[in-house]
Amino acid sequence: MRQEIVKAAPAYTEFHPRWYRAPVSVYWWLGQWRYLKFILRELSSLFVASFVVITLLQVRALRNGPEAYSRFQHWLQSPWMIALNLVSFLFVVFHTITWFNLAPRAMPIWVRGKRLPEFLVAAPNYAIWLVASVVIAWFVLR
Amino acid sequence: MADKIILEVARYSPEQDTKPCFATYEVPVHKEWVVLDALNYIKDKVDGSLTYRWSCRMGICGSCGMMVNGEPKLTCATFLSSYAHNGNKIRVEPLRYFPVVRDLVTELSDFLVKLKKVKPWLIRKDTVPLSQGEFLQTPEQLDYYKQFSMCINCTLCYSACPVVGLDPKFVGPAAIALAQRYNLDSRDQGAVERIAVLAHPEGIWGCTFVGECTKVCPKHVDPAGAIQQYKLNAVLDWLTSFLMPRGHNSQDVKP
Amino acid sequence: MARQSDEAFFWMLFSAGGVIAAILIPVHLFLFGLAFPLGWLPAPDYERLMSLVHMPLVRVYLFVFCSLPLFHWAHRFRYTLYDGLKVKHLNEVIFALCYGGAVAGTVLAAYLTWTIA
Numbered sequence: 324m325r326q327e328i329v330k331a332a333p334a335y336t337e338f339h340p341r342w343y344r345a346p347v348s349v350y351w352w353l354g355q356w357r358y359l360k361f362i363l364r365e366l367s368s369l370f371v372a373s374f375v376v377i378t379l380l381q382v383r384a385l386r387n388g389p390e391a392y393s394r395f396q397h398w399l400q401s402p403w404m405i406a407l408n409l410v411s412f413l414f415v416v417f418h419t420i421t422w423f424n425l426a427p428r429a430m431p432i433w434v435r436g437k438r439l440p441e442f443l444v445a446a447p448n449y450a451i452w453l454v455a456s457v458v459i460a461w462f463v464l465r
Numbered sequence: 466m467a468d469k470i471i472l473e474v475a476r477y478s479p480e481q482d483t484k485p486c487f488a489t490y491e492v493p494v495h496k497e498w499v500v501l502d503a504l505n506y507i508k509d510k511v512d513g514s515l516t517y518r519w520s521c522r523m524g525i526c527g528s529c530g531m532m533v534n535g536e537p538k539l540t541c542a543t544f545l546s547s548y549a550h551n552g553n554k555i556r557v558e559p560l561r562y563f564p565v566v567r568d569l570v571t572e573l574s575d576f577l578v579k580l581k582k583v584k585p586w587l588i589r590k591d592t593v594p595l596s597q598g599e600f601l602q603t604p605e606q607l608d609y610y611k612q613f614s615m616c617i618n619c620t621l622c623y624s625a626c627p628v629v630g631l632d633p634k635f636v637g638p639a640a641i642a643l644a645q646r647y648n649l650d651s652r653d654q655g656a657v658e659r660i661a662v663l664a665h666p667e668g669i670w671g672c673t674f675v676g677e678c679t680k681v682c683p684k685h686v687d688p689a690g691a692i693q694q695y696k697l698n699a700v701l702d703w704l705t706s707f708l709m710p711r712g713h714n715s716q717d718v719k720p
Numbered sequence: 721m722a723r724q725s726d727e728a729f730f731w732m733l734f735s736a737g738g739v740i741a742a743i744l745i746p747v748h749l750f751l752f753g754l755a756f757p758l759g760w761l762p763a764p765d766y767e768r769l770m771s772l773v774h775m776p777l778v779r780v781y782l783f784v785f786c787s788l789p790l791f792h793w794a795h796r797f798r799y800t801l802y803d804g805l806k807v808k809h810l811n812e813v814i815f816a817l818c819y820g821g822a823v824a825g826t827v828l829a830a831y832l833t834w835t836i837a
């Protein structure tokens with residue numbers, strides 16, 4: 324036990340048995356909304372990946388011919404897939420919004436010695452999102 | 466507003482206790498009292514053995530940081546009145562993720578060693594004789610790093626950062642932001658010397674952009690932003706070194 | 721533990737995938753996952769989609785659409801496991817699973833988009 328504590332402590336801190344070191348719970352992200360929100364933001368990547376898998380299956384179905392594709396379409400209509408896609412959609416939009424809102428912090432833009440306000444850096448992202456969505460929808464629905 | 470408030474204060478005596486427990490104190494609420502005033506009241510009137518750090522009482526020295534209802538706060542800048550609705554109870558604990566020496570006093574050498582590792586001072590490659598005068602800087606050049614220079618080393622950001630708790634070797638928000646403060650300074654030439662510590666799995670790459678460090682910072686430093694900016698530069702740096710193996714300028718990002 | 725230049729590389733893939741996912745996935749998900757199956761909008765038929773997929777640019781688009789977001793997932797999910805479950809000591813296994821998955825998906829995407837037409 325003692326040995327373990329020594330190992331857990333950073334190398335540069337002398338072992339000091341009288342200091343109290345609070346253990347970090349595995350569930351540190353539960354209980355406080357700000358940390359839960361962070362974990363949910365990170366978990367949005369799961370739904371990103373699952374939709375990529377669905378898209379890959381779609382491309383495979385297309386490749387295998389009209390029958391395979393109608394089977395695929397039928398599969399997407401099952402309540403489970405609708406439920407999954409509904410949840411995925413919420414998570415993916417959450418990803419988009421958090422991504423666009425955090426991006427200006429990683430990419431400060433300086434114009435004539437002044438840093439552009441964050442919303443001015445984020446706004447074009449939203450504009451691109453909107454335009455891209457409309458273009459893709461138009462392309463598919465045309 | 467209630468004229469009394471209950472303070473639950475973490476007490477830990479290294480001689481007697483194996484872990485902290487809470488003591489409850491009733492404190493009068495005066496209109497402009499902050500949490501630190503309540504602690505001072507307890508120390509003066511109720512229990513003189515209560516131990517905590519403070520100095521300036523005006524949000525400058527950065528020594529009075531504690532967890533107030535689970536949030537890292539400067540206790541000299543946290544008003545009792547803003548908690549009066551919360552069942553009139555305030556829980557005061559030592560800053561999270563630091564070893565506790567006694568009661569509310571944390572051990573800071575982890576942080577201080579990390580801080581020193583990133584060399585937060587001006588580094589010059591040339592030695593300019595004193596007779597040549599100061600290094601001049603335009604207001605724009607000052608603005609470029611000013612935000613990151615506001616840090617008062619209060620370590621609230623370390624207590625807000627789960628990565629600090631999970632990986633004790635993580636260099637952490639304030640130290641990286643201060644490194645960036647010097648990297649962005651037009652007078653500094655030390656960016657290359659800081660890379661080894663910063664562009665490291667235990668440096669910037671350990672950060673997952675939880676972003677809480679920035680939210681709790683009493684000086685609006687935005688360490689999370691500093692770290693992501695450094696990541697982006699590290700990627701560009703990696704790309705240029707990949708495309709032009711010779712003659713690229715590592716992490717030199719000054720205006 | 722990955723070397724620092726590797727970390728920069730993986731983070732670059734993560735960010736690029738994050739951008740692609742943020743801009744493109746919501747509309748795809750809305751159309752193909754909700755609007756078409758639920759009949760909110762008339763779904764394009766097989767021939768129409770095949771004619772789209774026959775365009776080389778659409779196939780490149782699909783490849784990027786599938787590969788980069790997988791690397792985005794690999795990075796984020798890897799760190800979520802490290803931190804959310806405190807399993808950093810399983811680093812090698814997690815790393816192999818996440819990036820193995822992303823590489824497998826990318827290879828599959830390349831194969832499918834290459835052979836579909």
Ligand code: FES
Pocket residue numbers: 519520521522523524525526527528529530539540541542
């Ligand atoms: S006492 Fe100095 S910052 Fe609070």
